[in-house]
Amino acid sequence: VVTYNSAIAACASGGEWKKASQLIDEMRRKGLNPDRYSYTSAIHACGKARSPLEALRLLRAMETNNVVPDVIAMTACMDALAAGGKWSEAIKILDEMRSKGIAPNERTYKAAIQACGRGGQWQRALELLSRLENRASGATVQEYNCAMMACVTGGEPGRALDLLEQMKANKGGVNAGPDIVTYTSAIMACSSKGKWVRALSLLDEMRKAGPRTQPNVRSYTAAIAACGRAGKWEEAVALHSKLREEGLTPD
């Protein structure tokens, strides 16, 4: 079984979902019982291949064959649904977890938020976030970051910038302050709004905000894109040189 599972995991890395589910069939034909690992890898393969419905099918097949899905399997399925823009299906899975008593973890919530964003449901993403904020432990930086991206991809980049402000205000509390991903996401938000000046000032703010938020290649890339989109090619070129001055290699 483990041998098969390794093969299925390899299919997953390559996004070969057909091969993956074919291997599961083969296992059953040979009298081997696919386990959680087998199914989760196959589901992951569907996610990579952007075949959300196949992922759902596999999750159901798993149940049919009396392999009880756990957090990882369910989350992998939600990730696949998110990648395919199937936000309502993803939320159904989240509810299903509740009813089955499977505790969602941070990755699960991130998948749900991402699914909402990709489906253009930024309001729902924010709703989810506020539920997390109301938890005793509050929302984590990664959950905030994920919600910011959901606003950007969901067509409401202004909200992402609001979240940045909120995170800065929370800095002393239970929640850690904005990190490098937070800022880079905010720059992407500026980019979609055509606010290249703001993007540049955020880049500057990062440098001053401490060692944890020093701009990296991705931050620069986002800022360059913001300038590029606004037709500010001179600024874009200037950023490119600055990036190299700091010893970073453009990709």
Added chain:
RNA sequence: UGAAUAGUAC
């Protein structure tokens, strides 16, 4: 042996 937020080319 399985899942994860800022890079998948209007």
